[in-house]
Amino acid sequence: MSALELLHNRIDLSTIPFTDRGSRLLIFREGNRVAIRLAERWERWQSEVGHYRQRPPILDQLTFLNDDGVPQPFEVNSYPYCVTLHTPLGNFAWTFIEPEAVLVRLPAGSYGITFEAHGTRGATDRRGGTLHGKRNIAYTTNAQIVENQMFVLTGERFRINLRLSAREGDALLLNVTPRLGYNRSLPPPDEAIAASRAAWQAWFAAVPSVLPEYERQYAYAWWIMRAGLLNTRYYFTREALVPSKIHYVGVWQWDQYFHALAYRHVDARLAEDQIRIVLDHQREDGMLPDAIHDEGLVTHLTRPVDADVTKPPLTAWAALKVFEKCGRLDFLSEVYEPITHWHNWWLRHNLSENGLCHYQHPFSSGLDDSPLWDDGVPVVAPDLNTYIVVQAESLARMADLLGIAADAARYREQAQQHTARMLEKLWDEQCGYFHALYQGRPVQVFTPFQLLPLWTGALPERVNARLIDHLTNPQTFWGRWKLATVALTDPKFDPDQMWRGPVWANINYLFIEALKRVGRPELADALRRNTLELIMHSRDIYEYYNPLTGARPPKAAPIFGWTSAVFIDLAIQQTAHAQHSG
Numbered sequence: 062m063s064a065l066e067l068l069h070n071r072i073d074l075s076t077i078p079f080t081d082r083g084s085r086l087l088i089f090r091e092g093n094r095v096a097i098r099l100a101e102r103w104e105r106w107q108s109e110v111g112h113y114r115q116r117p118p119i120l121d122q123l124t125f126l127n128d129d130g131v132p133q134p135f136e137v138n139s140y141p142y143c144v145t146l147h148t149p150l151g152n153f154a155w156t157f158i159e160p161e162a163v164l165v166r167l168p169a170g171s172y173g174i175t176f177e178a179h180g181t182r183g184a185t186d187r188r189g190g191t192l193h194g195k196r197n198i199a200y201t202t203n204a205q206i207v208e209n210q211m212f213v214l215t216g217e218r219f220r221i222n223l224r225l226s227a228r229e230g231d232a233l234l235l236n237v238t239p240r241l242g243y244n245r246s247l248p249p250p251d252e253a254i255a256a257s258r259a260a261w262q263a264w265f266a267a268v269p270s271v272l273p274e275y276e277r278q279y280a281y282a283w284w285i286m287r288a289g290l291l292n293t294r295y296y297f298t299r300e301a302l303v304p305s306k307i308h309y310v311g312v313w314q315w316d317q318y319f320h321a322l323a324y325r326h327v328d329a330r331l332a333e334d335q336i337r338i339v340l341d342h343q344r345e346d347g348m349l350p351d352a353i354h355d356e357g358l359v360t361h362l363t364r365p366v367d368a369d370v371t372k373p374p375l376t377a378w379a380a381l382k383v384f385e386k387c388g389r390l391d392f393l394s395e396v397y398e399p400i401t402h403w404h405n406w407w408l409r410h411n412l413s414e415n416g417l418c419h420y421q422h423p424f425s426s427g428l429d430d431s432p433l434w435d436d437g438v439p440v441v442a443p444d445l446n447t448y449i450v451v452q453a454e455s456l457a458r459m460a461d462l463l464g465i466a467a468d469a470a471r472y473r474e475q476a477q478q479h480t481a482r483m484l485e486k487l488w489d490e491q492c493g494y495f496h497a498l499y500q501g502r503p504v505q506v507f508t509p510f511q512l513l514p515l516w517t518g519a520l521p522e523r524v525n526a527r528l529i530d531h532l533t534n535p536q537t538f539w540g541r542w543k544l545a546t547v548a549l550t551d552p553k554f555d556p557d558q559m560w561r562g563p564v565w566a567n568i569n570y571l572f573i574e575a576l577k578r579v580g581r582p583e584l585a586d587a588l589r590r591n592t593l594e595l596i597m598h599s600r601d602i603y604e605y606y607n608p609l610t611g612a613r614p615p616k617a618a619p620i621f622g623w624t625s626a627v628f629i630d631l632a633i634q635q636t637a638h639a640q641h642s643g
Contacts, residue, residue, distance in 0.1 A: 072140075072144060078306070085100045085101050085291060085306075094121070097119055097121070101196075102356065119179050120178045121176065125148050127150060141284055142156060142258040143156045144156075150170055150172045151167075152166075154166040156257045159244065162238075164250055165250075174225065178221065188245065191243060194217060202223075202225065203232060204225040204227035209224075210222040230251070261287075264283070278597045279628070282596075282602060283625075285621070286626065289306050289620065291303055302324075304618065310354065312339070312352060314351060315375055319626045321379050322627070323629040323630055329392075333383055333389070340376075342358055346406060346410070348360065348371055348406050351370040368438075369422065370422040372425060373444070376452070377404070377459060380455070384462075404452055417441050421438060422438065430561060431560040436500075440499050442497045443510060446482075477519065496511065510546075513571065515576075516578065542606060544572060546560050557615060559605065563605035563607060564592075566596060567627055569591075570592075592627070596627075599613055601620060602619075602620065603617040
């Protein structure tokens with residue numbers, strides 16, 4: 062079965078919107094009405110229009126009416142390239158013709174279409190009408206317009222009442238844009254639908270095949286990886302995947318590194334651009350931003366503490382992952398120097414008295430609400446210092462590939478010294494794991510991040526054995542669904558609260574790599590299979606999962622990027638493993 066068929070009716074318009082590559086338009090149903098929401102932040106106008114997750118749709122209450130003005134019900138029949146609303150009046154087929162414009166193929170007949178839209182001023186014309194406001198809207202049709210009324214509901218809300226007499230092949234175009242110029246050109250709808258179908262078919266034709274048991278969720282993960290992309294606009298300097306078009310609109314630094322893991326299998330430039338968009342906004346001192354959105358950057362926050370905010374240093378690791386698959390040495394040459402500046406920023410501005418790096422803002426860890434920060438910050442954290450070692454090793458490999466022998470030697474020595482310092486300052490022989498330190502004292506909580514130094518591959522074997530014993534203990538992290546982000550027996554464990562217990566696929570990915578690195582492929586395989594099974598446990602793909610039930614915690618974002626990317630890469634890994642074993 063083709064990927065398009067596997068995704069038939071996966072887009073339900075209720076929890077999963079209709080959207081397309083590059084677009085900031087999200088098409089939902091609200092009962093028997095249609096709404097278009099925007100995947101945009103509008104930071105400068107937030108005090109006026111509200112937070113983007115709660116903001117009203119830019120266009121909503123779109124309803125189909127019969128000749129008597131009675132609203133008509135509809136059923137949804139969806140594919141990634143086209144969503145058809147089946148009504149008693151006929152079928153209305155929606156498809157994207159560009160990121161800011163959606164075309165509706167109209168059924169032949171006489172009927173009404175009414176909707177509300179945001180705008181400060183508007184006017185009708187012989188082909189439809191236009192509205193101007195925070196975003197500009199045009200509606201255009203080549204059907205015969207019998208009635209075209211526009212009413213002011215409030216200062217910035219309009220109602221449009223259209224009555225049409227349509228022929229077969231007529232269309233309605235909805236264009237929502239921040240630009241001064243509208244797109245009001247109407248392509249033949251059948252050609253537009255065919256073009257969209259061809260683009261999606263080309264996308265899926267490029268993806269590697271996987272084992273049959275993974276195919277359905279694999280196709281959906283690849284849908285997320287294409288549908289979740291936003292095109293360039295202002296600070297959004299590259300086409301890039303947002304974590305969730307519904308929940309997190311922008312680019313978050315370490316999300317992009319995991320997104321690149323999937324893209325490297327289909328499009329080298331797209332994979333590389335997930336890293337480039339972060340490096341585009343590198344600060345003069347070397348720091349990389351926490352997040353990027355259309356209208357600005359997140360580099361400093363005042364809550365819960367007043368400090369600069371970034372994300373863990375995984376840039377060199379991710380760049381090498383992309384290079385290993387795509388083989389573009391010029392890309393490594395391009396990013397090497399910016400990444401060295403980034404690495405040096407950590408070592409210059411974030412060293413504690415014991416010579417190890419610390420987090421100065423909780424969000425810089427990516428583990429926003431982890432109990433590791435309950436006592437306060439800065440915290441000397443085993444995960445951060447593991448990332449420092451892995452990044453130094455990755456820079457050494459990059460330097461080797463680029464023929465910079467002196468740099469390679471220096472970064473290898475730095476990795477060795479930093480690993481030795483972690484053993485000296487953070488290792489607890491009695492507990493058998495590494496401590497996180499606040500004001501020189503151990504933070505009293507047990508998390509897998511205290512086991513992550515395993516990933517360095519440079520610890521004594523007895524230390525590796527102790528760490529693996531903790532990791533694979535069913536009473537701590539190796540439960541039904543692996544890995545809990547706080548030990549199951551810890552008083553601070555909460556199975557539904559972000560980093561206080563739930564399973565995160567990207568953390569599992571790091572431990573899978575760690576287990577392979579220390580020569581435990583059977584455990585890596587078990588964790589990989591469990592992670593894949595967990596992500597297939599639900600119809601959607603979520604930000605994180607309850608480690609006891611595998612269910613979606615109430616606040617976990619849907620349609621989630623890095624979980625999709627990890628699923629894709631692990632499914633490809635597992636397929637290769639099965640083929641090799643078989």
